[in-house]
Structure formats: structure tokens, C-alpha cells
Amino acid sequence: MFKFTEEQLMIRDMVREFTANEIEPRDRDMDENGFDFDLIPKLTEAGLMAIHLPEEYGGGGGNTVISEIVINEIAKGSASVALFLDAHWLAADMILYHGTEEQKAKYLPLVADGKVFAFGLTESNAGSDAAAIKSVAEKQADGSYILNGGKAWITNSGIADYYLIMAKTDPEAGNKGISVFVVPKDAEGLTVGKFEKKMGMRGTGTCELSFDNIRIPADDRVGPEGRGFMIAMQALDGARVSIGSIASGLMQHAMEKAVKYAKERTTFGKPICKYQAVGFKFADMAAKIHATDLMIWDTCQMKDEGQRISVEAAELKLLSSRWACEVTDDCIQIHGGNGYSREFDVERFYRDAKLLEIGEGTSEILRMVISGSVIGR
Numbered sequence: 001m002f003k004f005t006e007e008q009l010m011i012r013d014m015v016r017e018f019t020a021n022e023i024e025p026r027d028r029d030m031d032e033n034g035f036d037f038d039l040i041p042k043l044t045e046a047g048l049m050a051i052h053l054p055e056e057y058g059g060g061g062g063n064t065v066i067s068e069i070v071i072n073e074i075a076k077g078s079a080s081v082a083l084f085l086d087a088h089w090l091a092a093d094m095i096l097y098h099g100t101e102e103q104k105a106k107y108l109p110l111v112a113d114g115k116v117f118a119f120g121l122t123e124s125n126a127g128s129d130a131a132a133i134k135s136v137a138e139k140q141a142d143g144s145y146i147l148n149g150g151k152a153w154i155t156n157s158g159i160a161d162y163y164l165i166m167a168k169t170d171p172e173a174g175n176k177g178i179s180v181f182v183v184p185k186d187a188e189g190l191t192v193g194k195f196e197k198k199m200g201m202r203g204t205g206t207c208e209l210s211f212d213n214i215r216i217p218a219d220d221r222v223g224p225e226g227r228g229f230m231i232a233m234q235a236l237d238g239a240r241v242s243i244g245s246i247a248s249g250l251m252q253h254a255m256e257k258a259v260k261y262a263k264e265r266t267t268f269g270k271p272i273c274k275y276q277a278v279g280f281k282f283a284d285m286a287a288k289i290h291a292t293d294l295m296i297w298d299t300c301q302m303k304d305e306g307q308r309i310s311v312e313a314a315e316l317k318l319l320s321s322r323w324a325c326e327v328t329d330d331c332i333q334i335h336g337g338n339g340y341s342r343e344f345d346v347e348r349f350y351r352d353a354k355l356l357e358i359g360e361g362t363s364e365i366l367r368m369v370i371s372g373s374v375i376g377r
Contacts, residue, residue, distance in 0.1 A: 018046050027080065027348070049085075049088065051070055052089065058112030068297075078203060083201055084203070088116055091117035116161050118157055122153045134149055137181060144215055160205075169225050180222040180223055181222065193209070233310075236361060237309050238303065241300060243360055247323065247353070251288065251324050254331040258285075258334045285330060292320045295316045317363075322363065
């Protein structure tokens, strides 16, 4: 059984209180009206925008366990805000782990100061097949690049101050011809489309991006030319752990609402929680949450010890995302007709959960990752 340190427990309690006061009360409104920009200064003041970055860059110096404690607790109040933070970290981590010292000194303090980052890989015709992206960054004689193309389904787009964009620098080389570039929101030639009307996670911004002859200085390429696909996949390993943390928090939030309802709702003279059919649903929920949590902290510890976690992160995301859909579905069933109404939170949780099976690697892609490892042993 994983044991938290006193510091980790203190951070957990701080984030739990912050979530109850500042995040959960906004979740319903964000579902209807989109991301609440007032959250950015509050998250920054609380030290959560960069809690995992080294202290030398203004971060909190937290390890992977602390990062996932933060994501997990925030997801208990809003899966959308947890996803916002996950995507922000996903992009910033590319600079942390693969940027030059000059890039780290330039950009990482901005993360701590409340500037928002976004990860730009997916395109309208290149989702799971990331190597099929069409965006091209053509190298110029002076070492700079001219970026053309576009991106779709980019979390934090329309909110972000900086985008980490993956584009082909060698279109004939497949996934070995992709490089990563920092693109500021005010770059000449960058057009941000309208916010998408989504099924769930509506408290996050999702827009199309269009690139029209954007000039990128050579100093804003992150990592070696042609290594962008590898850099993106490594970053996604950590992000998939965060998806597991979001799933756990969302499941706990939904179950809490369902337990409260089941104790108050009566039929045939007794609370519905007294019926075995309802009680067994809670038993299944609790088991799924417990199993998810054990996978989260085990994978976090592996990462903090420097081990590769590609398969373990894929296993965690695969199971936790499916279970989140099942748990939120059961919570709606416990609410009966009320669960189908937007007046009750579980309807929103169910819509939010579905994204977890799609974003940052679909369940089908994860099965390919896991099965390839098993067969290749």
C-alpha cells in the first residue's frame, strides 16, 4: 500500500480546500459558459500552475506523486479544470525535459507566473495516426522556420499564451521528420478558431488553429530536429497518468453525489441505499476507484525513480477511463429519471467521463501499446 509523506498530505489537504472553495462552485457554470479565466490567477497564487517545476524556475519542486495529488483533488471538483492543468503541464514538460537551458530560463518562469501553455499535435485528419500530420515547418537559410498548416482539438487553445506545435520538418521521413516549436499566441499568421461545442469537458477551451507563414526563430525549436514525435510520446506518458488521476477524482465525485442521493431518496418506505441492487453498484464503484488509485501511485513512483512508464501509463489510462464511464453511468442509474436531468451533477460527470477514453491516446491505441509489449517480451 502506498503511503504519503507528511508534505504530500499537507498539499493534498490544501488543494482539497482550494477545490471546494474555488473550483467546484464554478464547474456547473463552466459547463454552460466555458472556461472561467478568473481561475488562472487563483491557480497561480496557490502555486498550482507550476507545482512540479524546479524551484529555480519559480516552481514548487514537486515530484510526480505531488503532481498527481493535485490533479486528483482538483478533479473531485471539476474534471475540466483538472484537464486544463494536465494539458498545461503536458506542453510545459516538453520544454522542461527537452529544452535548452536558455529555453528553460525563458519559458518555465512564465509557467509559474500564470502564462498558459498548450500541446499541439492533433490535426483534423491526424489523430491516432500522429505521424500523418500535414503541418510543415520549412527551414530557411538563416536557420528560422516558416510554419504552415493547422491543428484541431487542442486543449487550452483560445486560452493559451504559448503553443508547443509539432510540425513536419522533413515530410518524407514519417514520424522521424517531426519537430517541436514554441508559438506565442500573438504570432503573426496564427489564427485561433471559435470554441468547439463539445459533449463534455466544456469547461476547457478547444479550438482549431491555423498557421499561415508563421516565422519561428531557430531558438524556438524544442529538442533536435526530427525528434518531435519521440518528445511528444514521452510527454504523453506522463499525461496519461494524469488522465488516470482525473478518472479517479471524477469517479469519487460522482459516487459521493450518488451516495448522498441514495440515502435521501426513499421508495417503498426506505432509502434506496438499503436495496441490494443499489448497494452492489456502490461496491463495484469502490473497487474500481481503489484499483485505479493503486495504479496511479505505483506508476508515479516508477516515474520518480526514473523508470520508463509507457506501458503502465497506458494500462492505467485504458482501465481508469472505461471505469469512469461505467461509474458515472451507474450514478445516473441510481438517480433514476433525475440523473438524466441537467439539474443533477451526475449528468455532467457522465459527459465529462467520455473524453477520457478519447483524449491523449484512444483506448484502441493504448491496447496496441500494451499488446505490443506483451507479445514482444
